[in-house]
Amino acid sequence: MKLKDKVAVVTGAGRNIGESIVKLFAEEGAKIGVVDMDEGRGQRVVDGLKKAGHEAVLAICNVSKASSVQEMVKKVVGHFGGIDILVNNAAITDHKNILSISEEEFDQIIAVTLKGPFLVAKYVAEQMVKQGRGGKIVNIASTSGLQGRTDAIAYSAAKGGVLNLSRAMAVQLASYNIRVNCVTPNRSGSPVGEDAGVEGREFKNLAGRLGTPEDQARAVFFLASDDSDFIWGANLICDGGVTAASNFPKEKGRS
Secondary structure (H helix, E strand, O other): OOOOOOEEEEEOOOOHHHHHHHHHHHHOOOEEEEEEOOHHHHHHHHHHHHHOOOOEEEEEOOOOOHHHHHHHHHHHHHHHOOOOEEEEOOOOOOOOOOOOOOHHHHHHHHHHHHHHHHHHHHHHHHHHHHHOOOEEEEEEOOHHHOOOOOOOHHHHHHHHHHHHHHHHHHHHHHHHOEEEEEEEEOOEOOOOOOOOOOOOOOOOOOOOOOEOHHHHHHHHHHHHOHHHOOOOOOEEEEOOOOOOOOOOOOOOOOO
């Protein structure tokens, strides 16, 4: 087990990609801090992990509020004694363009999807520095942060920010042996912030299928393990080839 006895904090762990990440991490020996805003979702995940024989604790947290993040870190550290891995996965999205979105809506998306990863990384990194044994941080971005969209103006801006936030964090935390990287998914599992399934969801990629939460969990696990020990400040694009083929015409017989 590649994460044996490591303590991992995963935000937005109550469903979809976050839930798959904590399940894989736990199978690989990690003790899990399940972080979510929804107590019911989070507790369901914790109960499932414990039933499978894993160690987990639930921390309800509003990632856009510093005081809530500090309380979350305190709870996880109090329960497990420290933190070795952080995955910043929590996010919300909009479906608006620049002409239709309100200032309040824009601010809310930025607060959770960009400020949230900053705050959680800030206070978890402080704990990692205090521990003196380094750590790993993986931020979840999106292909929406790599190119423009006809909708989701705030989400696109936030995820673009997450990409460069990750690089800046990598530079600033490297001297403490805290290794920061980023994973960029595309359409994996249910839409952001929704519990709905994937039926009818459109896609065009080289893989010929929609992504799954498990696809993203495996990419995150690679960056959280020592197998990626020489990868610092990188963006691992896990999108089925969407960005590679975005400027080329569709080939016959391929979605």
